[in-house]
Amino acid sequence: MTEGNFVDYVKIYVASGKGGKGSSHLHREKFIEKGGPDGGDGGRGGHIIIRGNESLWTLHHLRFQRHIKATHGGDGGSSRSTGSDGEDRYIDVPLGTVVKDKETGEIIFEITENFEEKILARGGKGGLGNWHFRSSTNQTPRYAQPGMPGEEVDIILELKVLADVGLVGFPNAGKSTLLSVLTSAKPKIGDYPFTTLKPNLGIVEYRDFKSFVIADIPGIIEGAAEGKGLGHYFLRHIERNSTLLFLIPADADDIKKEYEILLDELRRYNPEMLDKDRLIAISKCDMLDDELKAELKVQLDTEFEGTPYIFISSVAQQGLTELKDKLWQMLN
Numbered sequence: 001m002t003e004g005n006f007v008d009y010v011k012i013y014v015a016s017g018k019g020g021k022g023s024s025h026l027h028r029e030k031f032i033e034k035g036g037p038d039g040g041d042g043g044r045g046g047h048i049i050i051r052g053n054e055s056l057w058t059l060h061h062l063r064f065q066r067h068i069k070a071t072h073g074g075d076g077g078s079s080r081s082t083g084s085d086g087e088d089r090y091i092d093v094p095l096g097t098v099v100k101d102k103e104t105g106e107i108i109f110e111i112t113e114n115f116e117e118k119i120l121a122r123g124g125k126g127g128l129g130n131w132h133f134r135s136s137t138n139q140t141p142r143y144a145q146p147g148m149p150g151e152e153v154d155i156i157l158e159l160k161v162l163a164d165v166g167l168v169g170f171p172n173a174g175k176s177t178l179l180s181v182l183t184s185a186k187p188k189i190g191d192y193p194f195t196t197l198k199p200n201l202g203i204v205e206y207r208d209f210k211s212f213v214i215a216d217i218p219g220i221i222e223g224a225a226e227g228k229g230l231g232h233y234f235l236r237h238i239e240r241n242s243t244l245l246f247l248i249p250a251d252a253d254d255i256k257k258e259y260e261i262l263l264d265e266l267r268r269y270n271p272e273m274l275d276k277d278r279l280i281a282i283s284k285c286d287m288l289d290d291e292l293k294a295e296l297k298v299q300l301d302t303e304f305e306g307t308p309y310i311f312i313s314s315v316a317q318q319g320l321t322e323l324k325d326k327l328w329q330m331l332n
Contacts, residue, residue: 017045019147
C-alpha cells in the first residue's frame with residue numbers, strides 16, 4: 001500500500017434525483033370526442049447507493065469528487081405511459097467504510113461485505129397521473145401530482161482498515177521493520193519517530209498456504225486519546241482487529257510502563273479495545289545476550305502475569321516463526 005495514495009477520510013455532498021411529475025393529458029383520438037384522462041405517472045428519481053468493493057483499499061478515488069448527484073425521474077406521458085426512472089449512482093467503497101452524517105456525526109451505516117449495497121439517499125417518488133384521480137363525479141380531472149423531491153445529505157466516509165492483527169507500539173519501536181520482514185509489504189523505514197504516517201497492510205504467509213493480514217499503524221504516544229501526536233487519526237484503524245500485537249523494544253527504559261501507557265491510551269479511546277486478544281513482542285532482542293535475556297524473562301514473568309509475550313528480532317530474524325505460530329493460534 002503506497003503511503004501517499006492512502007486516503008481514509010472524505011467529505012461528500014450527495015443528492016438523489018427528484019421524481020417526475022404525473023401527466024394531466026386527456027385522451028384524443030379520431031371519432032372519440034371525450035376520451036377521458038389518460039395521463040401516466042412520473043418516474044422515480046435515481047438513488048445514491050453505497051457499494052462495498054473488496055478490490056479497493058483506500059478512498060483515494062473519491063478524494064476530488066465532492067458532489068455526487070443522481071438523475072431525475074422522467075415525466076409521465078399520454079396513453080398512461082410512465083416516465084423513465086432516474087439513473088442510480090453507485091459509490092464504490094472499500095470494506096470497513098463507515099458512513100456518517102456530517103452535521104450530527106451519527107453513524108448512518110457501515111459496509112463490511114463485498115458487493116453489499118445500501119441506499120444512502122432515496123430518489124423522489126414519481127407523481128401520479130390524472131388517470132388515478134378519475135371518479136364518477138369528476139370524470140375529467142385536469143390535474144396531476146408533482147414528483148416528490150429527492151434527498152440531499154452531507155456525509156463523511158471514514159475507512160477503518162480490516163486486518164486480523166494490529167501492531168501497537170510507540171514511535172520507532174520497529175513496527176514497520178517487523179511488517180517488512182513478515183510480509184512482502186514495503187513500508188517506509190527510518191531512524192526517527194513517526195516515519196509511518198499512514199497505516200500499512202501486509203499479508204503474512206503461514207504454513208500450508210494459509211495467510212492472515214497484519215496492519216501497521218503510526219506510533220502511539222502518551223496522550224494520543226486526547227489528540228496528541230497523530231491522535232485519533234489512526235486509533236480507529238485497530239478497532240476492527242481481533243488481535244493486538246504490542247511491540248516494545250528491549251532497550252526501553254521500563255517495558256512494563258510502556259505497555260501500561262499503550263493500554264491506557266486504548267482504554268481511554270475505546271474501552272472495548274481491551275477485550276481483544278493481546279500478545280506482547282519484545283523487539284530488538286538481538287542486542288541482548290543470553291544472560292540479559294534470562295534476567296529479563298524472570299522480571300517479565302512477574303510483571304506480565306497471564307499476558308503472553310515473546311522475544312523477537314526483525315533484523316536478525318529471531319523468533320519470527322514462533323510469533324507467526326502464536327498469532328495463528330490466537331486467530332483460530
